[in-house]
Amino acid sequence: MSAIVEAEALGRWYGEVVGLGDLTVSIEPGITGLVGPNGAGKSTFMKLMVGELRPHRGSITVLGHRPFGSRPLYRRLGFCPQQDALYEHQSGRAFVRDIMRLAGFPRKEADRRAVAAMERVGLAEAMDRKVSDYSKGMRQRTRLAQAVAHDPEIIVADEPLTGLDPIARRQTLELFRALANDGKSVILSSHVLHEVESLTDTMVLIHRGRLLAQGNVRDVRRLINKHPSRVHLKARDPRGLASRLLDEPYVNAVSLSGDGEGLLVETLDVGTFHQRFAAVAGEADAGVRSLVSDDASLEAVFDYLVG
């Protein structure tokens, strides 16, 4: 699959403040989570992606276009900005309709799309009310509606889940999944890592304006050798299982937890562990109840890498 976003030694400053230092990354189709601590440069990267800013060094192409002011690209891209700004005087529907007019649709078609998009983000009932009366979550969803209404190939969404209540969060996540199922690409940033993880395994981790990691979360976890992988087990007979596991060469350490049925395994070769565990547990007859690797999550990877 060819990359949809290619950044090469990308840098952007705000005066003396660095937004993005030196970023080389290529993003492939599908859902990609853009994560990183505050001030890492996620928003700057997204702004460069949609051509709100121009790079100071390096280059960026999206679908083969240089984004700044590129009209062909804007037909294929939708952007949901982070800042809570809308044209306050109009209704959500009118807002999306006007934006769709700018996207090149005739009047009726624009209105049809606006209505469809507002329904899609769950604002069907509120769409004829003024934007200024909306709650924070509704405004966020209105911004999302204008980003998806024209059926773009790529949706870039900067923190699209902030301010949403759990119900709206769920709806929005479903919307992203549905978009991905339709073959669209979604690039989204969020601080809430487990939500990103529920959407996708592919992530781009930016830290201090540079690329820190990219790819599938589990693969990335396996690349981190500094910290042995930790797997939590629960069994009827944890001691038996523990002694059996200690015989395996890839297991570095096993410790028992206080409650008498938990077991913590540390291994530097988690791939083999998973591969062999079924056989080991089958032999041991220890009554395995659960097996959870608690540091294979995006959050754990994030912590190990960002520190």
Next chain:
Amino acid sequence: MRARTHTEIYRPFRGAISASAARASTLAWSGVRVGFKRKLPMLFLFAIPLIATIVGAFQIQLKFDALSKELSFITADDADVQAKMANQFVANGLAELLGSVEQIILTTLGTLQFFVVLAMGWYGTGLIAEDKRLRAHLLYFARPITRWTYLRGKLGTVLFWGSCVVVGPVTVMCGTAVFASPEWSFLTDRWQLILKLEGYALLWVVVHALLVLAVSSVCRLRNQALAGLFGIYFLMSIAGELLAWLFDSANWRLLSLVRNFERLSEALFGIASGEVTWGLEASLWALAAFCGLCLVVLDAQIKKMELGR
């Protein structure tokens, strides 16, 4: 749950929470301290009032200086009649001189008017508007304070800055007069005048502070509020003058704050400006009504803020 240690231990508070704390003054003082943080605007805002005060004080000093020279010259003469005449003359001159002190002070205040409104506006218009914009009032109203305390606190801050540019100069100039007058005569003979001057300055500040806060409470942005303040201030004067001219009745000038204070100073110090035709009570009523209006606006707005809107 990941293990985590907090070596920094939370310590419970063992002291007492007093029921009668001076909460308003705490709030006022915190507002003043924020104002002190930025030095440059302070320099610009206070430079002109400061210069005017120094000039005023200098004038007063000069007058008394001249007087004391005459005095020493005359008392050197030992002839009885001449001495009596001289004393008479000195007393007259002194009275005239002392009378003109208030003239100097009021003129200085008149010239300063615009800068005073500017200074009070600069420091005051942000007080409530910024709170509203940043929703900082949520922090204040989560404390055991009432709306009235909040208002007093904010008023205190504006009064402080207003006093710096109005009551301060008046005090300095009165002080100069006291020290320059022979035998503290300004203090002993005319202490009522000093009180009246200070009272007048204080009233001036209070009324304008209320206006500043009322404007601040209806705006969301400080700049808007500042523009609004000047808008209202000048609009009232212009409307008063215009209506007075149109309907040929000077009473319309009651609309103008400036004119009302002129009337007040005429009554207090007997310095006629000629254009004021109505009675003192009318002016007092006008000022009271104006303050009442400001308070009503403030109360409504602060009520909304207390409810967290």
Next chain:
Amino acid sequence: MKSSHAPTADGGTVPAAPGRPSSPAPSIVRLRGLVKSYGDVQALRGVDMDLPPGPVGLLGPNGAGKTTLISLLLGLLEPTAGEASVAGLTPTTRKSRVEIRKRVGYMPESDCLLPGMTAVELVSTLARLTGLGKQDAMTRAHEVLDYVELEEARYRPLDGYSTGMKQRLKLAQALVHDPDLLLLDEPTNGLDPKGRRHMLGLVEDLGRNQGKNVLLCSHLLPDVERTCDHVVVIVEGRAVLQGSIAELTAAEATRLRVQTDERDGDLWRALEERGYRCETPDEEPAMGPTQRGFLATLPDGRSDADEICAIAAQIDAPLLQIEPVRRSLEQVFLTAVDGRGEDQR
């Protein structure tokens, strides 16, 4: 505290009936049929609530009445009807409503911080507004700033603070008068993972170790799950669900979530042959070739996963995860909201 849906339907078994002799220390917040209306609009339509000690999560969709409830607990509003007692005070008179705020600390959601001040100034001023003496206020300000780990920055103006520092400062000011009840409105808003963990660590410490009654409002249910013992769900002005999180999200005994790699399908088929019932998890609709595992119900008589391990070993599939299915707090919340929504219709 026993978990229960819609206490009104339960005939008042939960919360405990007043005056019951066995009832423990009175809870800090006690609401009975609390109603608050603005004109014709009813924001709260009869809330019954007893706040258990420790950290409690307050959940609810937007517009459910959470903000009104917080204002009431802060003594900013007077209840229209019903009984309320906050820290032993009833917010019916103006005086007691002001008094309540000496016992309650509030961390608002919005930014709130005036530029120009420093952290020490802000916190000590707010402490003095609460009624602490001058020395007390300064000592306390430094203590709570230490507690939230605002180091040298406390002497700098707030203008340059990062989001994480601002949030911690807001927590510090809520703590300065050592209140019995802490109302935290979205304390993790806008924080990155590290900042969020820090904040949650503080909230947990306050609730669990320092004996504060913490009411945590958050849209991020995992945060609530992580820090709180209990939840209260408010929907359309009523507390439709309150109970302990551990009970509400108790694990099921016989359903396991099983995950391998690409061979998910193979294992699925192999398990079904042995009498397991397999299904795709419902909370995450399948997207393309799923690698997210499936749910397997154990056949009768089995209580562990040894057989699954054996089967996996036979077909040589790696085992990435075996875990008893647990209702997530999100599911609990969504069910509560849906149930309520249907009642209304």
Next chain:
Amino acid sequence: MYLLELLRGAWLIYRMHLGTVVGSRRTIAALVLAAVPVVIAALAAHFGPDEIEGETFFVNIGLVLALGFSVPLLSVSLGVGVVASEAEGRTITYPFTRPIPRASLFLGRWLASLTLLAFLVGSCVLGMAMAANVRSTVPEEYVFQCLVACLMGVTVYSLGSAVIGTLFKRGLVIALGYAFAIEVLLSILPGSGRKLTLQHYLRSIFLDGREGRFGIDENIATTLLIPADDAMVRLWVTAGVLLVLGAYTVTRKQFVLSS
């Protein structure tokens, strides 16, 4: 092709924002501002000294109040926000990530402001003419020329303010400073400095060789005004340059939005 897209985009933006412009609070303020000179003119016409003719009255009041006050003030206050208000409101992202030329935002929003300005200034001039008619009938060509001068004035002033607003952060202050401090200073100073002011050309259009006939303020009368046609040409050229400058700026400039 680009031009066609530009015009289409500008038209869409124009349609989007005409509503905003007409309904906003700023417009109401502008309406009040525009009404003030008319009210003053009406009052002056009624109560002023009797010996002044209608046309003299109209020319004087048109020069001072319409050309000298209303036109620059309204144009600046409405013109500065053309692009700047979108950048300050942080909504500029929406039009800029759509397949329209960036310049069409400038063009469209400026045209929307211009529509309102033309309406305001036009009614202002007509109101003044009506006020002057109380004294004696004002010749139609005076009114017409005043109208032309005012329309040219709002065009150039608003374009200039729009460009300033796009380029600088404190656009309003700079534009107001130019219109009311620098221009006034230049026209008071002797020498050719006044040829750099817009007022000079606007007066030329308005008076069109009739200066000195109405007992006008000496300063203006002694100014060597140029024929109206020349003035028109120069203003059009200025407007063209400003338009291109604005369009180019918007096309190239990156707007860093505070978050």
